[in-house]
Structures are given as C-alpha cells and as structure tokens.
Amino acid sequence: MIAKIGRSSNLYGTLSYNNIKIEKEKGEILLLNKMIETADGSYSVSQLARSFEPYLLANRNTEKHTLHISLNPDPKDKVSDEKYKEMAQQYMTEMGYGDQPFIVFKHTDIDRSHIHIVSVCVDEEGKKISDQFEKIRSMKVCRELENKFGLISATGKKHQRDDKIFRPVNYQAGDVKSQIAAVVRHLPDYYKFQTLGEYNALLSLFNITTEKVEGEFMGKHWQGLLYFPLNEKGEKSGHPFKASLFGKNAGIDALEKHFTACKNKNNDQPLKQNLKKSITKALHSSKDEQAFKKKLKKEGIDTVVRKNDNGRIYGITFIDHRSKTVWNGSRLGKECSAKVFHDYWNNNIKPEIEIPDQMQAKKYQSTNANQPPEEFNRQFDFLNDSEKYSDIFIEALGTLIPGSLNKNYEEENFTYKKMKKKKRRKG
Structure with a gap:
C-alpha cells in the first residue's frame, strides 16, 4: 500500500475536490471522526468545513494547515469498506492525528478503489502537530497495515505499481484521461526530442498523439495542444483532451522550452x-x-x-x-x-x-x-x-520515476482552476 501526504492552505478546495467525486457518483464518505454529523447523512462542503473552523481560528502561524492523505492498496487487493475504515483509523492514530477531526472518502473513479483522508494538522490550541520523520513513519505504518490486513506489499511490488502507471493507453479500458496523464506528465523528464514530430513519434509507442491548435481571442494570439488516444491501427479514438488537464509539462510552452534545451546540448x-x-x-x-x-x-x-x-x-x-x-x-x-x-x-x-x-x-x-x-x-x-x-519495457520505464506517485495532478489542476476563477472575480 502507498500513502501520499499532501498539505495546502485551501481547506475548501480540498473538500470540494472530494465532494465532486461524490456528486459524480465516483466517491462516498466512509467515516467521520469527531465531525458534526447530519440527520440524513448528506453533507455539503460548508457543512463539513464547520467541524474544522475552531482549529483554523486557533491556528497560530501554520500556513499549510490542511492535510490531505490518500491510501492506495495494490490494484489486486480487494478491500472492503469496513477494512478501509479500520485502516484509516489506525493510520491516523499512529501518525498522531487520531484525536483530530477527519473525513474518510472512498474514490472509485479509476480501476482501483482507494481512500482519501481530509483533516487539519493544527490542534485545538492552534499548535502544529509534529511532522518530523513523517515519511519514514508513514512507510512503517503502511507496512504494518499490509501485514495486518493481508495486503500486497508495496516494497516487493514497486515495479508492478509503476507498470500500472506507464502502460500504453488502452482506449477500450476506460478512464482514458488518467491513462494519457500517466504518460505525458513524465516523458519530457527522461527523453530528449527537438520537435513536435519527434515528440509525437515517442507518444505513438504509448498509443497517444498530440496536435497543436491556435487561434485569436480578444485580439491576443493563443496556442495549445490537444491529446488523442489511438487505437490498435494508430487511428484517433475518442474525444481529445486539453494539455492543461495533464499539468505544465504537457503544455506547448513547456515542450517548446524542452525543444530548445535539447537543441542546446553539446554532447x-x-x-x-x-x-x-x-x-x-x-x-x-x-x-x-x-x-x-x-x-x-x-x-x-x-x-x-x-x-x-x-x-x-x-x-x-x-x-x-x-x-x-x-x-x-x-x-x-x-x-x-x-x-x-x-x-x-x-x-x-x-x-x-x-x-x-x-x-x-x-x-x-x-x-x-x-x-x-x-x-x-x-x-x-x-x-x-x-x-x-512488452510489459517488461513499460516496467523498466516506470522504475525511472519513483516519485511520480507523490503528486495528485488532478487535484492540483482543480485547485488551479478555482484560483483562476477567484482572481477573475476580484478583477
């Protein structure tokens, strides 16, 4: 099992991200710990946020007060809701957050279920809860949970985890956006190419292609990229996806900088x-x-x-x-x-x-x-x-990127869009 720990100063954005999964019937609330509950069991973002308000009001000087953790078992693990609740409770207790208010969301938007836990890392007196040696402690707790619940060990199956991320796109398997994202976010970090054509040749190995689009809006020229999945014949299948959905590395500006950097190499x-x-x-x-x-x-x-x-x-x-x-x-x-x-x-x-x-x-x-x-x-x-x-090559590519699981690009993109809307309203 893999644990990902994120911190931010945007409690509402984090709660909204998880709540949208519920609205799309791709998520549900499994557990509430020290939270204000409703009679009918349904919750809005503002209702959930009320449970954290006393902690945030007492907060002294912790900028990134919101804690967002995901626990990700191996895709082959079959974990019941009851097990997820026990795992979340034990994880939070051993990490020092057992007495904090927290919510456990179950996500089913990809081909493996996993849970997200939202809390705050300041106590009732506004003091920050220690995060010293947090990653080491988290890994230890994960190994304990694997042993207790009979889960597949992440340390023994690391290459399989990466293989899942970097497999070529199968447009018939569904969740095409996540499949494309797993490839395009990282290829520029490990391959040198100098043109969009060379980039497309590399993408074709993963059943993906991209096209440049440009136009004019309010007198300003704009350009961007669209990504398409390919079928077994190399033909476009399904609708395109904007590069902005996959993070900065997938956009035209970042790629053009990459082209220039590769051209300037002297070796x-x-x-x-x-x-x-x-x-x-x-x-x-x-x-x-x-x-x-x-x-x-x-x-x-x-x-x-x-x-x-x-x-x-x-x-x-x-x-x-x-x-x-x-x-x-x-x-x-x-x-x-x-x-x-x-x-x-x-x-x-x-x-x-x-x-x-x-x-x-x-x-x-x-x-x-x-x-x-x-x-x-x-x-x-x-x-x-x-x-x-073959799968073996994809595994080999995956192992080059051990830190890729520590980022939640979908949540980052969600938060980024919220910030842009807020800025436009102020303007």
Missing part, C-alpha cells in the same frame, strides 16, 4: 554517431521494413515510419532507448532521410551509407555506459519478441 554527436552505426548495420543486413525494425529493436531502438495514403514514406523517426533520445531521420543526415528508406524498401535502390567511425562509437560506449556493453544490451532482449512494447 549529442557521439549519440548520433552510435545510432547511425546501428541503423547502417541494420540496413545492410535486412531486405525489408519489418526485418529492419526487428534488428534495431534488438538494440533498444524503435522505428516509427509515416506513410501517406498511397504508401509512400514521408517521414521516419528513431527512438533510441539506450540514450533516451529521439531523432527524425533527416536530422541524422540525408542518408537517413525518409526518401532513402522508401527507395530501398519499395524500389530496391540500395542506400549508400557509410558506417560511422568505429572509434566514435567506442568512445560513446565508454563514456555513457556504466556496465559492459553485452550486459547493457541484454536489458533489451525482450524487444525481440514483438513490434509493440
């Missing part, structure tokens, strides 16, 4: 030469597109080919997972352009590509790998099996 030449070497070897030892792709996949390189309705190749992009870089073919040189591959695979015109300097490739391997080349390549043995990514 790309060895990566480029090493990739061209692999492409050259694959071309010389294959006769068609599928064989070429398969050979590169063995080395941890994916190839995304774009064709028009007549089958003509007009674009080719290489995703090198060894160096976490994405390269449009023309950026590697005219000998790796889309025309070269079209002529070879369709007209049998063999390309004249010279193998890059072997010393450059060796230099790259010695400066960029912390392990022997043969051991490094074995990490990509699974790529031999299929054209699509």
Whole structure:
C-alpha cells in the first residue's frame, strides 16, 4: 500500500475536490471522526468545513494547515469498506492525528478503489502537530497495515505499481484521461526530442498523439495542444483532451522550452554517431521494413515510419532507448532521410551509407555506459519478441520515476482552476 501526504492552505478546495467525486457518483464518505454529523447523512462542503473552523481560528502561524492523505492498496487487493475504515483509523492514530477531526472518502473513479483522508494538522490550541520523520513513519505504518490486513506489499511490488502507471493507453479500458496523464506528465523528464514530430513519434509507442491548435481571442494570439488516444491501427479514438488537464509539462510552452534545451546540448554527436552505426548495420543486413525494425529493436531502438495514403514514406523517426533520445531521420543526415528508406524498401535502390567511425562509437560506449556493453544490451532482449512494447519495457520505464506517485495532478489542476476563477472575480 502507498500513502501520499499532501498539505495546502485551501481547506475548501480540498473538500470540494472530494465532494465532486461524490456528486459524480465516483466517491462516498466512509467515516467521520469527531465531525458534526447530519440527520440524513448528506453533507455539503460548508457543512463539513464547520467541524474544522475552531482549529483554523486557533491556528497560530501554520500556513499549510490542511492535510490531505490518500491510501492506495495494490490494484489486486480487494478491500472492503469496513477494512478501509479500520485502516484509516489506525493510520491516523499512529501518525498522531487520531484525536483530530477527519473525513474518510472512498474514490472509485479509476480501476482501483482507494481512500482519501481530509483533516487539519493544527490542534485545538492552534499548535502544529509534529511532522518530523513523517515519511519514514508513514512507510512503517503502511507496512504494518499490509501485514495486518493481508495486503500486497508495496516494497516487493514497486515495479508492478509503476507498470500500472506507464502502460500504453488502452482506449477500450476506460478512464482514458488518467491513462494519457500517466504518460505525458513524465516523458519530457527522461527523453530528449527537438520537435513536435519527434515528440509525437515517442507518444505513438504509448498509443497517444498530440496536435497543436491556435487561434485569436480578444485580439491576443493563443496556442495549445490537444491529446488523442489511438487505437490498435494508430487511428484517433475518442474525444481529445486539453494539455492543461495533464499539468505544465504537457503544455506547448513547456515542450517548446524542452525543444530548445535539447537543441542546446553539446554532447549529442557521439549519440548520433552510435545510432547511425546501428541503423547502417541494420540496413545492410535486412531486405525489408519489418526485418529492419526487428534488428534495431534488438538494440533498444524503435522505428516509427509515416506513410501517406498511397504508401509512400514521408517521414521516419528513431527512438533510441539506450540514450533516451529521439531523432527524425533527416536530422541524422540525408542518408537517413525518409526518401532513402522508401527507395530501398519499395524500389530496391540500395542506400549508400557509410558506417560511422568505429572509434566514435567506442568512445560513446565508454563514456555513457556504466556496465559492459553485452550486459547493457541484454536489458533489451525482450524487444525481440514483438513490434509493440512488452510489459517488461513499460516496467523498466516506470522504475525511472519513483516519485511520480507523490503528486495528485488532478487535484492540483482543480485547485488551479478555482484560483483562476477567484482572481477573475476580484478583477
């Protein structure tokens, strides 16, 4: 089980976030501790907030007084409402909040149920409750709860948790927004790409594509991105989602800064030469597109080919997972352009590509790998099996991002929109 602890100065926003889940029939209140209860068991945000008012009025100098905790069992765990209540009560008691007013919400908006706990971290006298060594204490309590209730251990199943987050989008499975969010929020942190086309090539591995939209409003030019899920044929399926739903990293401004930063890197030449070497070897030892792709996949390189309705190749992009870089073919040189591959695979015109300097490739391997080349390549043995990514690769990608579970982007986006509306009203 994973516990996420958040703090803010916006009690109403936190309560509203959870209350909206109830209004959408994607949540319910499981437990009230030292809260003012109603006769019919229904609650508004203002009613819930009244129980916390004495604590906030007594608050001395704690800016982030609102506590928002989520307890997330493994998706395979089947937890009853009664167990959730016991777990929440024990967690809050052992963390020092057992005597505080708190509400336990159960959320069912994704494919696994989980609970959110809302409270305040100042006591009746307005003093802040100690959060010293909070993360360590929280992890200890989670392990105790796992043992007590027979839950799957999060420490033993970390890679499975990340695998769940970074699996390619399955538009038929539902909750497409969360599936897309789990991918687009983090890819720019781990891959280098210099254009929207290269970004789209990388996204296509996860059954996602994005399009730039722009217009004019009240005399001001605006631009943004829309994200679409793709089906098994690579076609758009379902309605698009605004980039703003997925946090700043997914927006056009952040991506353009990322493009610029990647262009300003000065150490790309060895990566480029090493990739061209692999492409050259694959071309010389294959006769068609599928064989070429398969050979590169063995080395941890994916190839995304774009064709028009007549089958003509007009674009080719290489995703090198060894160096976490994405390269449009023309950026590697005219000998790796889309025309070269079209002529070879369709007209049998063999390309004249010279193998890059072997010393450059060796230099790259010695400066960029912390392990022997043969051991490094074995990490990509699974790529031999299929054209699509296997679960093992998604697990490997997921483990790069251990802190991704500590953020609630949906709640952050909700709070951000509330603040914008408040500012507009003041204006």
